[in-house]
Amino acid sequence: MIDFNRKPNVSEKLNGRIDKALEIEQSFQSARNYLGGSRIGVECERALQYEFTKTSVDLDKDFSGRIIRVFARGHWVEEYMVEILKKSGFGLVSVDENGNQFEFEAHEGYVKGHCDGVFVSGPDEFGPYPRLWENKGLMQKYFLPIVKHGLEIKSPVYYGQCQYYMKKFNLTENPALFSVVNMNTMEIYWEELPFNSGFFDMLDAKAARIIAACWAGELLPRMSQKADFFKCKQCNWHDRCFSKR
Template identity: 30%
Template sequence: MRLFQTGHLEELRMIADLRAAGLEVSTGPAEGRQWSFTEKKKTGGHFSLSLDGAVLGVPEAPETWHVLECKTHNAKSFEKLKKEGVEKSKPVHYAQMQVGMLLSGMDRALYLAKNKDTDEYDSERVSLDKKKAEALVDVAEQVVSSPEVPPGISRDPAFFECKFCNHHPLCFEGVPMEKTCRSCIHVATADEGRWFCSKKEAVLSLEEQKAACAQWEAIR
């Protein structure tokens, strides 16, 4: 939690620095709210993304709104980013920007990186690659519509990406999944971000989903 709070505070500082440099930054439609976009055509409203913000006044294209992605890095990661670029060194961050551009309707993004050790900044403009962005939405569609748990990226518990994943205990240590309707074999996604129970033959409220019921069976 403290790490999350630190990251959020750094994000606010980075946005403040952009504004101090004369750029216009919009962080949401209202105070305390982020810009958030939901994909409905393929995923039925079950795939959404929030932006750090949108920025106007980027020197290379001062009249074009850009999706804003703010990230802090340690020294090693920062140098790798400067050498290789965000697409190669931070593919997850690159993917976030691609989907953000696709769903928001903007076709440019500004990736603002900060070295946590030195406060040095680096920035990179990214263009929308519609094919890559749509391919990422297709992956989301496969996950949303799958009647079973999607296969993991590795069967090796020591694999780097698995080792540091929050779901490592679930995949490799026999920890049972959380008991909610969304992890039940009798429940499927429906349109408008809703969830349908085949046992009750009804759309479930959020409260019902959290509580689950006596007929709950873990999705396999």
């Protein structure tokens, strides 16, 4: 029988308070007014249109305090990686003289991106330099498939981010170094990514198509016509998307 008189326990009460504080803080942060270079590899062009136009997500998909904490964890692990790479003898530049991440702009400022860092020097066996660096912190269930099958196959979004950034930061000459930290075990997997001009061209054309469609007020085709397609079920705009023709 459901106990309607059950009182929230201390975890529920405390976490509720923390989540509320984080969600209020998030609501005051300005939403980005550009298409993120880290996102162009996302498969569905319509979803990227919703993202670019800051369309409200479905009611049940709003950012919760827990998701905000997950994003914060990604920043911590990145800072830790910078620290241990410097200790290991690499010249890694992660911010400019004002303490800001390096930024590029493309498509008249409608596409922007910020890189995790650039290896400017280090042991010869890992050169030549400079090399773009991108880092992710992932749960084991996402980490292991990347180790087994490689980034391009298992995460075209991260692979695309690296390709787009290599070009836009003028770092195509040497392969990028991509690291992913297993957040369950703290293992680190590295992959070298040579520049793939065909992949970059495909992404850049996609970015142009998304921006043009948004300005024209057109919705690009869905990635699937089936509302129960598993990728669509996970989409933040599922209900909105399938309520339109």
